[in-house]
Amino acid sequence: MSSPSTFLAALARVFPANRLLDSEAGLAPFESDGLTAFSTKPLAVVIPETRDEVIAAVRLCHAHAIPFVARGSGTSLSGGSVPIAGGLVIALNRLNRILRLDPAQRIAVVEPGTINTAVSRAAARHRLYYAPDPSSQQICTIGGNVGFNAGGAHCLKYGMTSNHVLGLTVVLPDGEVVEMGGESLENVGPDLTGLYVGHEGLFGVVLEITLRLLPMPECYRTLLAAYDRVEDAGEAVARVVAAGLLPGAMEIMDRLAIEAAEAAVHCGYPADANAILIVELEGEQRGVAADFERLKELINASGAREVRVARDNDERLLFWKGRKSAFSAVGRLSPDFLVQDGVVPRGKLGVALREIEALSRERGIRVANVFHAGDGNLHPLILYNGREPGALERAEAMAGDILRLCLRLGGSITGEHGVGLEKRTYMTDMFTPVDLEVMHRIHRALDPLELSNRGKMFPDGAAPALHRHGAHPLERAGIISRE
Amino acid sequence: MNPADSPPALEPRTVEEVVEAVRSCPQVVPVGGGTKSAATTGVAGFAPLRLGGLAGILEYDPAEYTFTALAGTPLRAVAAELARHGQYLPFDPPFGAAGATLGGTVATGVSGPGRQRYGGVRDFILGLRFVSGLGELVRGGGKVVKNAAGFDLPKLMVGSLGRLGVMVELTFKVFPEPRAYATLRADLPSLDAALIAIGRLNGSPFDLEGLELDPAGTLWLRLGGAAGTFDDRLDQLERHLGASGQRFTGEGEGAFWSGRVPLATDASRDLLVKVPVTLAAIPGLDAALAAAGATRQYGAGAHVAWVGWPRPAEELDRLLQTHGLAGMVLTGPAVQPLLGRVRGEGFRRRIKAALDPAGRFPSF
Numbered sequence: 138m139s140s141p142s143t144f145l146a147a148l149a150r151v152f153p154a155n156r157l158l159d160s161e162a163g164l165a166p167f168e169s170d171g172l173t174a175f176s177t178k179p180l181a182v183v184i185p186e187t188r189d190e191v192i193a194a195v196r197l198c199h200a201h202a203i204p205f206v207a208r209g210s211g212t213s214l215s216g217g218s219v220p221i222a223g224g225l226v227i228a229l230n231r232l233n234r235i236l237r238l239d240p241a242q243r244i245a246v247v248e249p250g251t252i253n254t255a256v257s258r259a260a261a262r263h264r265l266y267y268a269p270d271p272s273s274q275q276i277c278t279i280g281g282n283v284g285f286n287a288g289g290a291h292c293l294k295y296g297m298t299s300n301h302v303l304g305l306t307v308v309l310p311d312g313e314v315v316e317m318g319g320e321s322l323e324n325v326g327p328d329l330t331g332l333y334v335g336h337e338g339l340f341g342v343v344l345e346i347t348l349r350l351l352p353m354p355e356c357y358r359t360l361l362a363a364y365d366r367v368e369d370a371g372e373a374v375a376r377v378v379a380a381g382l383l384p385g386a387m388e389i390m391d392r393l394a395i396e397a398a399e400a401a402v403h404c405g406y407p408a409d410a411n412a413i414l415i416v417e418l419e420g421e422q423r424g425v426a427a428d429f430e431r432l433k434e435l436i437n438a439s440g441a442r443e444v445r446v447a448r449d450n451d452e453r454l455l456f457w458k459g460r461k462s463a464f465s466a467v468g469r470l471s472p473d474f475l476v477q478d479g480v481v482p483r484g485k486l487g488v489a490l491r492e493i494e495a496l497s498r499e500r501g502i503r504v505a506n507v508f509h510a511g512d513g514n515l516h517p518l519i520l521y522n523g524r525e526p527g528a529l530e531r532a533e534a535m536a537g538d539i540l541r542l543c544l545r546l547g548g549s550i551t552g553e554h555g556v557g558l559e560k561r562t563y564m565t566d567m568f569t570p571v572d573l574e575v576m577h578r579i580h581r582a583l584d585p586l587e588l589s590n591r592g593k594m595f596p597d598g599a600a601p602a603l604h605r606h607g608a609h610p611l612e613r614a615g616i617i618s619r620e
Numbered sequence: 621m622n623p624a625d626s627p628p629a630l631e632p633r634t635v636e637e638v639v640e641a642v643r644s645c646p647q648v649v650p651v652g653g654g655t656k657s658a659a660t661t662g663v664a665g666f667a668p669l670r671l672g673g674l675a676g677i678l679e680y681d682p683a684e685y686t687f688t689a690l691a692g693t694p695l696r697a698v699a700a701e702l703a704r705h706g707q708y709l710p711f712d713p714p715f716g717a718a719g720a721t722l723g724g725t726v727a728t729g730v731s732g733p734g735r736q737r738y739g740g741v742r743d744f745i746l747g748l749r750f751v752s753g754l755g756e757l758v759r760g761g762g763k764v765v766k767n768a769a770g771f772d773l774p775k776l777m778v779g780s781l782g783r784l785g786v787m788v789e790l791t792f793k794v795f796p797e798p799r800a801y802a803t804l805r806a807d808l809p810s811l812d813a814a815l816i817a818i819g820r821l822n823g824s825p826f827d828l829e830g831l832e833l834d835p836a837g838t839l840w841l842r843l844g845g846a847a848g849t850f851d852d853r854l855d856q857l858e859r860h861l862g863a864s865g866q867r868f869t870g871e872g873e874g875a876f877w878s879g880r881v882p883l884a885t886d887a888s889r890d891l892l893v894k895v896p897v898t899l900a901a902i903p904g905l906d907a908a909l910a911a912a913g914a915t916r917q918y919g920a921g922a923h924v925a926w927v928g929w930p931r932p933a934e935e936l937d938r939l940l941q942t943h944g945l946a947g948m949v950l951t952g953p954a955v956q957p958l959l960g961r962v963r964g965e966g967f968r969r970r971i972k973a974a975l976d977p978a979g980r981f982p983s984f
Binding site: 240241242243263264265285286288292293294295296297299300304309313315316317318319320321322323324325326327328329330331332333334335336352353354355375378379381382383420421423424427428480481482483484509512513514547548549550551552553554555556560564567568569571572574575576578579580581582583594 | 706783825967
């Protein structure tokens with residue numbers, strides 16, 4: 138590694154002073170991301186406006202052996218965009234152009250700093266949309282979504298980010314620029330695009346992304362069912378699936394989450410329910426109408442104490458309002474909370490919830506549950522008070538137990554947040570040393586100096602961690618949430 | 621050396637035997653059902669590692685929409701088991717009737733007509749185990765429908781042509797199959813008119829289960845769902861197209877789709893080639909292919925061309941280069957399977973070096 142001052146001088150030849158930050162105040166906003174428990178001060182931040190500037194920054198990092206982190210809006214929930222001490226942050230927000238939108242071919246070509254919802258907004262006049270909908274979609278970027286293979290509420294039917302990325306132009310950690318995939322849905326040769334999505338920043342920086350767009354469904358039909366027991370809601374999900382229906386979304390909230398949502402946004406959920414299930418079908422009018430009748434029969438027979446059918450779009454949005462605000466609402470119940478992101482087979486949802494409840498009782502730690510039931514993706518919110526000595530450690534220990542529970546039930550440690558800094562230590566629970574060694578070899582083949590987002594995903598990576606207290610300011614404002 | 625000089629075939633019956641074969645044999649090439657033979661016949665000196673003995677469904681819980689099977693499991697067996705529970709692989713993997721296997725489908729990355737609705741083989745593979753060129757047994761992905769842990773090795777192996785590893789076990793997502801189908805055949809006046817119609821359909825809310833195109837301008841549009849809904853929906857579709865067509869339901873309907881891929885070619889003479897395309901690329905490509913005497917059909921909503929090529933592979937390689945396209949040979953006289961402008965070679969080379977540093981599998 139050459140001296141920081143030589144490196145900074147080289148950067149200054151590429152970036153004007155207002156886009157090369159190295160002052161205390163300039164660096165502060167970049168020290169942390171959506172996982173506020175981690176924070177580190179980088180050496181500097183650059184704010185490129187063109188892809189050539191991104192490439193130049195990466196090549197300088199390589200020449201000077203300085204580690205770097207590419208960052209979008211910093212909403213990662215796994216600490217994926219936390220800086221590296223002494224490293225560079227490449228902030229991509231200004232590369233936010235939609236370069237091309239071709240409705241006939243249903244594609245959009247975008248720069249990495251493009252906001253997720255901006256794609257759907259631009260596509261709307263062609264009656265198209267971009268399907269992946271992580272709940273921070275109002276501010277998170279496509280580049281970040283690609284890095285961590287972001288999910289959302291519609292993954293069973295539509296898949297994750299990787300299922301909607303057709304082509305990429307990237308700069309590898311040593312400065313080589315590579316194109317992969319293209320504009321067709323089809324490909325020949327190994328699916329390099331598929332490997333690249335979800336690289337957690339370890340394979341360099343994405344410069345341009347070709348996205349697949351989908352036609353907006355002709356209609357939505359949504360129902361909300363209230364249950365006395367959360368297991369019954371889980372059982373209802375299993376029945377819907379077993380009946381051969383393919384809902385766009387199936388979401389469950391437990392009592393604590395319902396109470397919090399109700400208090401926050403007055404969504405009118407049945408107040409004494411112990412669980413709420415929201416199921417939504419979408420598609421062509423005629424097909425959906427037929428399926429919705431079957432869905433109602435199934436739900437009516439599932440032991441629900443109350444079933445509501447959204448009469449119009451306003452009521453549908455009200456059903457969703459409580460669900461979408463659940464995370465910021467839970468923040469009102471507790472000064473701090475951790476969110477886990479484990480996945481279990483759908484049929485094990487009931488078992489998983491019972492065991493989480495038992496852990497909660499046993500440890501005296503409150504847990505609210507909000508989850509994507511259709512794809513078995515749990516989001517237990519583990520409440521704690523960071524000012525209380527040892528509380529964070531106890532919450533983290535409980536989070537670890539929940540992840541191991543997910544693995545024991547045949548699932549995964551992360552459905553959509555990625556491993557990042559947060560779940561590195563659990564990789565050895567999910568993968569064997571050989572699996573990890575092979576991933577390491579791929580990593581080193583692409584980044585022999587391990588400069589690109591060093592310290593993330595692999596269990597042995599050294600990384601910084603300073604604990605902080607309190608919710609993210611944007612989370613308190615209800616703009617982002619940890620799911 | 622010609623293929624006749626290849627070392628004798630290996631026929632492992634267990635995952636351990638696959639590991640042993642890769643460790644003990646200096647050069648091997650995995651072979652599934654042999655239906656897409658170009659992936660494995662153009663390589664002399666590599667011992668065929670036949671995986672047909674490594675067959676069987678290991679886990680299948682219909683309520684999870686997932687199953688796990690050994691890589692040599694025939695598609696036929698998978699389809700039959702899924703159908704018992706009203707489920708299917710929505711990307712319509714081709715060559716099932718001819719004996720194609722799950723592993724071969726992934727290794728060649730081929731999908732059928734259903735690809736255009738929910739996605740292709742890359743979108744339904746969830747996890748796998750494979751043997752690397754160093755003889756390591758590696759797991760990637762998971763067994764649940766949503767998973768973001770670790771590098772997405774399952775997707776990497778899609779289209780890897782047996783050059784990166786030997787797949788031994790695969791986990792897929794499946795969906796409930798529509799209860800019934802109906803098909804509309806619309807003969808539009810020209811290829812251009814049909815391409816314009818597809819562009820307009822792409823902006824419409826019709827949920828098409830299949831959208832295929834023949835070069836003369838014939839469109840095949842498939843609807844799925846409850847049988848009672850078809851008359852209205854077909855009327856709407858005809859109005860949208862501004863053309864009436866021939867309607868198919870029942871048994872005849874299914875026969876067209878199950879026979880749609882592959883394009884029939886004389887494998888002793890012609891190459892059968894998959895070429896990923898876009899609407900914009902088709903007119904120029906189709907004219908050039910027609911001039912060369914090639915047969916063509918377009919699938920997956922005009923995202924793939926299946927080409928029957930009667931001339932030397934080098935000529936098609938040049939033609940595809942000219943059009944900025946890539947191709948993969950599936951069957952025909954022995955050649956290197958990848959043709960034209962294949963993207964990402966610098967990236968691929970590094971991955972190959974990481975997974976198969978000693979060149980135990982063929983090069984691309």
